[in-house]
Amino acid sequence: MELSDMAEEILETMWVHTVEEEKGHMELSVARGEPAIDELLKADYIKLAGEKLAFTEKGRGEGRAIVRRHRLAERLFTDILDIKKNLVHPVSCRFEHLLHEGIEENICILLGHPRTCPHGRAIPEGECCRKSREVIDKIISPLDKLKANQKGRVAYIHTKDPKRLQKLMAMGVLPGMTITLIQRFPSYVFQIGQSQFAVDKDLAEAIFIRLA
Amino acid sequence: MHEERCNISYDILEISLEKIEALLKGDYGISKRAIGLLLLQGDEKVASLVESREGESYGGIKEVLKEARAHYHEPLSYIIALRRQEEVNRIVGGALVHQPKSDLPFRERISRIMINPITGLPILLLILYYGLYKFVGEFGAGTVVDFIETDIFEKNINPWITRIFSAIVPWELLKGLFVGEYGVITLGIRYAVALILPIVTTFFIAFAIIEDTGYLPRLALLIDRVFKKIGLTGRAVIPMVLGLGCDTMATMVTRTLPTKRERIIATILLALAIPCSAQLGVILSLLEGNFWGLLVWGGAVALVFLLIGFLSSMILPGDAPSFYMEIPPIRMPKLSNVLVKTYTRVQWYFTEVFPMFILASVLIWLGQLSGLFSMMVKLLEHPIRWMGLPNEASVAFLFGFFRRDYGAAGLYDIKKAGLLSGNQLVIACVVLTLFLPCIAQFLMNVKERGWKTGAAISAFILFFSFSVGLVVNLMFNVLGVRL
Numbered sequence: 001m002e003l004s005d006m007a008e009e010i011l012e013t014m015w016v017h018t019v020e021e022e023k024g025h026m027e028l029s030v031a032r033g034e035p036a037i038d039e040l041l042k043a044d045y046i047k048l049a050g051e052k053l054a055f056t057e058k059g060r061g062e063g064r065a066i067v068r069r070h071r072l073a074e075r076l077f078t079d080i081l082d083i084k085k086n087l088v089h090p091v092s093c094r095f096e097h098l099l100h101e102g103i104e105e106n107i108c109i110l111l112g113h114p115r116t117c118p119h120g121r122a123i124p125e126g127e128c129c130r131k132s133r134e135v136i137d138k139i140i141s142p143l144d145k146l147k148a149n150q151k152g153r154v155a156y157i158h159t160k161d162p163k164r165l166q167k168l169m170a171m172g173v174l175p176g177m178t179i180t181l182i183q184r185f186p187s188y189v190f191q192i193g194q195s196q197f198a199v200d201k202d203l204a205e206a207i208f209i210r211l212a
Numbered sequence: 213m214h215e216e217r218c219n220i221s222y223d224i225l226e227i228s229l230e231k232i233e234a235l236l237k238g239d240y241g242i243s244k245r246a247i248g249l250l251l252l253q254g255d256e257k258v259a260s261l262v263e264s265r266e267g268e269s270y271g272g273i274k275e276v277l278k279e280a281r282a283h284y285h286e287p288l289s290y291i292i293a294l295r296r297q298e299e300v301n302r303i304v305g306g307a308l309v310h311q312p313k314s315d316l317p318f319r320e321r322i323s324r325i326m327i328n329p330i331t332g333l334p335i336l337l338l339i340l341y342y343g344l345y346k347f348v349g350e351f352g353a354g355t356v357v358d359f360i361e362t363d364i365f366e367k368n369i370n371p372w373i374t375r376i377f378s379a380i381v382p383w384e385l386l387k388g389l390f391v392g393e394y395g396v397i398t399l400g401i402r403y404a405v406a407l408i409l410p411i412v413t414t415f416f417i418a419f420a421i422i423e424d425t426g427y428l429p430r431l432a433l434l435i436d437r438v439f440k441k442i443g444l445t446g447r448a449v450i451p452m453v454l455g456l457g458c459d460t461m462a463t464m465v466t467r468t469l470p471t472k473r474e475r476i477i478a479t480i481l482l483a484l485a486i487p488c489s490a491q492l493g494v495i496l497s498l499l500e501g502n503f504w505g506l507l508v509w510g511g512a513v514a515l516v517f518l519l520i521g522f523l524s525s526m527i528l529p530g531d532a533p534s535f536y537m538e539i540p541p542i543r544m545p546k547l548s549n550v551l552v553k554t555y556t557r558v559q560w561y562f563t564e565v566f567p568m569f570i571l572a573s574v575l576i577w578l579g580q581l582s583g584l585f586s587m588m589v590k591l592l593e594h595p596i597r598w599m600g601l602p603n604e605a606s607v608a609f610l611f612g613f614f615r616r617d618y619g620a621a622g623l624y625d626i627k628k629a630g631l632l633s634g635n636q637l638v639i640a641c642v643v644l645t646l647f648l649p650c651i652a653q654f655l656m657n658v659k660e661r662g663w664k665t666g667a668a669i670s671a672f673i674l675f676f677s678f679s680v681g682l683v684v685n686l687m688f689n690v691l692g693v694r695l
Contacts (some may be wrong), residue, residue, distance in 0.1 A: 169293045176301070180374055189539065198537050199446070202534045
């Protein structure tokens with residue numbers, strides 16, 4: 001069932017309010033008496049909790065999808081169509097309702113799976129984004145996901161713990177070095193340069209490898 | 213674009229270095245650039261040194277450091293390491309050509325077999341069997357001890373010394389100090405030279421050979437997952453294996469462990485559940501031919517090791533440690549290395565331990581003289597009896613206060629006299645293995661861990677080892693085990 005533009009606007013506002021900004025259920029106040037509320041209630045997208053509006057499971061998903069379409073539209077207008085920033089929001093507000101699955105995915109791919117809208121807010125991830133990430137994952141992978149005897153170059157080190165970084169540096173694990181995983185169990189053993197080292201999982205998963 | 217960015221970052225490091233060099237006024241014995249690099253890399257010792265020497269101008273240096281740090285996402289130490297690596301690659305790249313070998317070298321193939329858990333475990337068992345059981349246990353503690361003990365001491369030295377002392381020392385009391393039942397020469401020196409020396413020496417030979425091949429880091433990576441459960445990492449396997457030779461020396465080696473938490477856990481486990489070679493040798497010969505007894509003893513001690521390790525890792529605060537270790541290539545052990553290592557260790561052991569044996573003999577003699585000794589033996593008889601052991605064993609346990617192996621050696625004499633049943637022997641061996649560390653180790657615990665921790669560890673062990681003895685005896689009785 002197609003929702004009216006107004007109903008989509010309400011779902012979008014609700015999603016930003018309750019899910020993204022985590023402010024809890026939204027007050028009914030402004031939208032009281034709006035026919036779109038009845039429409040959403042009937043379609044089982046929302047429910048009333050006293051004076052407040054709450055998502056159903058279905059409505060939450062729909063809200064997310066609408067926000068995604070809106071922000072993708074914004075990106076499309078700024079990045080490709082070069083529309084002035086202050087005009088982006090109003091135009092894309094109308095455009096988003098036309099963007100439905102299929103077209104949405106094409107645009108997402110066209111834009112290179114953007115993570116944020118021009119205003120810096122996160123664009124909810126779509127199926128196509130997940131797939132593209134998996135492809136990248138096949139190129140760059142943490143050391144602990146490599147198979148024995150797989151080889152590659154260190155792409156980067158990702159750890160929040162400076163001590164861990166220090167240890168890896170002491171072993172000469174630095175971007176650009178060729179690394180071969182020799183064994184996975186019971187410890188990760190790898191060859192780097194002329195040396196072999198054994199590390200545990202914590203250290204192995206901090207080393208990211210660009211596979212050869 | 214990448215090139216350009218690199219050049220800019222290079223400049224920021226270089227500019228910061230120049231600024232720091234200009235600000236440094238003091239003399240450090242090394243170049244100002246080196247000091248600057250250490251400061252940039254966040255070396256705390258150098259930072260406090262520079263702060264104390266530069267006084268006023270240190271504020272300016274700090275400003276430069278702050279600016280330089282703000283330029284990068286990653287810590288400066290990492291940026292500098294990258295820069296060094298680039299330089300190394302540049303130099304090496306122009307001078308070296310790698311020819312990839314299609315075949316793994318022989319030593320690498322041996323290494324792979326050792327680190328694969330399926331083949332590695334049987335190899336570990338083989339090394340334990342031949343290195344520890346056959347060489348240290350049967351050869352060291354059996355053949356060599358028998359020869360020195362029986363042929364040299366009992367047949368020659370003891371009667372000869374006793375004769376001499378009887379002739380020149382008229383007072384019975386003073387004679388007892390040297391050649392009596394617990395005399396300095398007939399007991400102290402005999403134990404040290406005839407029992408302990410061969411065992412420790414053979415162990416250190418075996419250890420030096422294993423160490424020289426590069427096997428230990430491979431054992432460390434095999435055992436890391438198990439050691440993580442007891443709050444340690446594979447790295448701790450080196451002090452633990454060394455502890456099978458001498459716990460005192462191993463306690464000193466726990467310094468190589470990176471965190472205080474690991475050092476405390478390792479110290480507890482060494483003091484409690486790792487029998488030193490002297491104990492091991494005596495225990496192996498005590499339980500010789502008693503396969504099930506040996507199994508129960510080994511099982512009980514291993515269980516205590518894991519249980520106490522697990523509990524202390526739960527109780528002691530601190531993060532779980534992470535494991536990393538370089539795996540050196542497998543090498544044929546070099547005879548000269550093995551000899552030098554064995555010699556220095558035996559020498560250390562002897563200078564550390566020999567006086568302790570003499571001291572123990574003197575203390576026992578004094579204790580006997582004053583009646584304190586027999587009082588303590590009487591006192592000890594109660595817990596000893598609760599564990600189902602004969603009264604005579606309390607003497608061995610009292611010896612154990614001075615040295616655990618001394619106590620074990622005391623049991624050896626009781627067994628020879630046929631006073632111990634199989635069950636009793638196993639219980640005594642378990643308790644003596646867990647028992648209070650020898651005086652030397654107690655002192656080392658205090659020195660390395662501080663008074664409070666050292667004393668607490670000892671008190672816990674005294675209580676705990678007797679409790680385990682009671683439990684094992686109870687289980688033997690309930691289950692009707694006859695060993």
